[in-house]
Amino acid sequence: MHLKCLEIERFKSFGPYTRIPLLEGFTVVSGPNGSGKSNIIDALLFALGLSTSRGMRAEKLSDLLHQGVAKGELAVTVTFALDSEAGGGDLTICRRLKVSSASSTSSYFLNGNSCTLAELHDELARHRIYPEGYNVVLQGDVTGIITMPARERREIIDELAGVAEFDRKIEAARRE
Ligand code: ATP
Ligand code: MG
Numbered sequence: 001m002h003l004k005c006l007e008i009e010r011f012k013s014f015g016p017y018t019r020i021p022l023l024e025g026f027t028v029v030s031g032p033n034g035s036g037k038s039n040i041i042d043a044l045l046f047a048l049g050l051s052t053s054r055g056m057r058a059e060k061l062s063d064l065l066h067q068g069v070a071k072g073e074l075a076v077t078v079t080f081a082l083d084s085e086a087g088g089g090d091l092t093i094c095r096r097l098k099v100s101s102a103s104s105t106s107s108y109f110l111n112g113n114s115c116t117l118a119e120l121h122d123e124l125a126r127h128r129i130y131p132e133g134y135n136v137v138l139q140g141d142v143t144g145i146i147t148m149p150a151r152e153r154r155e156i157i158d159e160l161a162g163v164a165e166f167d168r169k170i171e172a173a174r175r176e
Contacts, residue, residue, distance in 0.1 A: 001127060003044075004081040004090065010066040010074040011046065012039040012058075024081075041136060047076040047095045048131035049108065049120050055132075061097060061104040071100045086127065093120060134160060 003022045008014040013036040020040060029037050042056040046064065053061045065074050077094040094109040108120045115123075121131070129135050134156065145153060158164040 001080050001082050001086060001091075004079045006040065006043060006047075007075075007077040007079075008040075008043050009076070010072065011043045011064055011076055012036070012066065014039065014043070015066060041138070043076045044078060045131055045136060046097075047078045047093055048124060048129065049095060049117050050131040051117075061106075062099045064097065065099050073098050080127070082127075091123070091127070093124070095120075128160075128162065130159075 002024050005022060006020040008018045008020070009016060029040060031037050038057070042058075042064075046056055050056060053059065053063065056064060058064050065072055073096060075094060075096040077092060080091045080093075082088055082091055090111075092109075092111050094112075096107045096109075098105045098107070106117070108115050108117055110120060110123055124130065134141070145156065155164070158167065
């Protein structure tokens with residue numbers, strides 16, 4: 001599968017509506033410092049349901065709202081093109097955040113239908129996409145992986161290869 005397009009509404013430095021199409025293969029985003037390149041990755045992580053605002057380089061979720069206004073709504077929609085063995089077609093996920101003076105509330109959508117965060121994560125996991133995983137390699141991750149103990153590095157590889165899931169099942173069966 002590949003990322004086909006990101007639609008960003010009022011997220012961080014992005015205004016009312018920005019559509020970023022991505023072609024299959026390698027895409028480079030270039031621009032001056034502070035122009036919003038990393039904010040695109042933050043927007044992607046937001047849509048994947050990342051829960052910590054720190055992971056999106058914001059102190060709190062409400063700081064994600066464009067120009068830090070006190071209330072309003074932002075949204076990120078991500079479209080994946082599925083491979084033929086996954087049934088082909090598109091998978092669209094969307095997360096909206098409503099910010100009011102009292103709270104910030106997220107809502108999630110799978111192919112346009114409202115869903116829970118758990119349902120979103122289940123669907124993404126089916127495609128081996130994890131908001132905290134290594135689908136997105138952030139600044140510092142490579143150094144972190146090189147310098148971590150071998151056992152921890154092995155755990156990451158097991159997770160990516162899908163072996164860890166079986167280890168969890170074996171462990172659960174042992175406990176039964
Ligand atoms: P660099 O090349 O330095 O890595 P970058 O292109 O990755 O830069 P980003 O970190 O994506 O830049 O963007 C930082 C910019 O986003 C800053 O100018 C900051 O003011 C702006 N920004 C962050 N949050 C908001 C927000 N809520 N509203 C408006 N702008 C915001
Ligand atoms: Mg950056």
